[in-house]
Amino acid sequence: xxxxQESGSGLVKPSQTxxxxxxxxxxxxxxxxxxxxxIRQPPGKGLEWIGYIYHTGTTYYSPxxxxxxxMSVDRSKNQFSLRLNSATAADTAVYYxxxxxxxxxxxFESWGQGSLVTVSS
Amino acid sequence: EIVLTQSPGTLSLSPGERATLSCRxxxxxxxxxLAWYQQKPGQAPRLLIYGASSRATGIPDxxxxxxxxxxxxxxxxxxxxxxxxxxxxxxxxxSSYTFxxxxxxxxx
Numbered sequence: 711x712x713x714x715q716e717s718g719s720g721l722v723k724p725s726q727t728x729x730x731x732x733x734x735x736x737x738x739x740x741x742x743x744x745x746x747x748x749i750r751q752p753p754g755k756g757l758e759w760i761g762y763i764y765h766t767g768t769t770y771y772s773p774x775x776x777x778x779x780x781m782s783v784d785r786s787k788n789q790f791s792l793r794l795n796s797a798t799a800a801d802t803a804v805y806y807x808x809x810x811x812x813x814x815x816x817x818f819e820s821w822g823q824g825s826l827v828t829v830s831s
Numbered sequence: 832e833i834v835l836t837q838s839p840g841t842l843s844l845s846p847g848e849r850a851t852l853s854c855r856x857x858x859x860x861x862x863x864x865l866a867w868y869q870q871k872p873g874q875a876p877r878l879l880i881y882g883a884s885s886r887a888t889g890i891p892d893x894x895x896x897x898x899x900x901x902x903x904x905x906x907x908x909x910x911x912x913x914x915x916x917x918x919x920x921x922x923x924x925x926s927s928y929t930f931x932x933x934x935x936x937x938x939x
Contacts, residue, residue: 757868757876757919757930772927773832806875816923817866819887821875 712736714807714822722801722829728794730825732807733787739765740785745810747818748781748792750803758803763790764813797829833858833922837931843939850907852934854920859900861924867896867905870933871916879918880905912938 718730732746739746747762761771763781771779775794783790794801804824810816834857844850854865863883868876878887880896883903893908907914915938920931 756932757921759928759930811881815864815881816928817864817878817881817921818868818876819878819881821877824875 712809712820714809714820716805716807716822716825718805718825718827720825720827722797722827723831724798724829726795726797728792728797728801728827728829730792730805730807730827731789732791732822733789734809735788737809739783739788739790741765743812745813745816746783746790747808747810747816749806749808749818750801751806751824752800752803759816760792760794760805762810762816799829801827802829803827832927833860833925833929835920835922835929835931837918837920837934839934840932841935841937843937844910845939846910846912848910850905850910850914850936852905852907852918852936854898854903854905854931856901856903856922858925860903860922863899863903864922864924865896865898865903866921866923867894868919868921869914869916870919876919907936910936 713735715733722728745762748760763769780793806824807822808818809820838853865883867880870876884896917933
């Protein structure tokens with residue numbers, strides 16, 4: 711049974727870096743064949759895809775966030791991570807880590823429970 | 832970037848009724864790469880439909896998807912109490928991956 715679990719900083723000061731990690735169990739990132747994404751949802755609002763990463767470390771980011779986003783993968787720990795720099799209040803959201811069924815089919819079949827990150831001084 | 836517009840914003844129906852939700856794309860969605868999700872309060876979204884019309888694993892057959900090009904529909908044939916939620920469409924045929932703004936399905 712695949713499980714994804716987000717963890718990281720729940721409160722971030724403006725201009726600082728938001729960091730989250732997704733621990734994967736029930737599947738091995740190293741096996742390949744999937745893409746691993748981050749999606750966020752501001753309180754009371756809709757969903758926004760942030761970017762994805764492959765087991766090789768290849769990444770693809772949303773054009774609107776590309777300048778501030780870095781994703782990485784740690785195959786030894788079976789986890790992947792998100793860093794979003796220069797955070798502002800607009801980055802306050804629930805952040806989900808998700809798995810797509812294939813590297814080229816970027817819809818979202820399995821979701822973590824989500825982690826609320828608040829950007830505030 | 833493909834913009835998805837969902838309608839209506841809110842749909843008020845009673846259990847047992849049929850629900851029809853619309854998702855319109857600003858340009859044609861390649862290979863009908865369109866998915867639908869259900870989200871209940873405090874929960875992560877759940878995949879319902881992919882490829883415009885294929886049901887995800889474990890999704891009841893009262894949920895069906897249809898459409899092509901720029902116009903897509905999610906139909907729930909007979910509403911159950913647990914179906915009242917927010918529904919999102921998402922396209923994965925473009926160079927970026929975008930969601931509609933959501934349709935809230937509420938109990939009348």
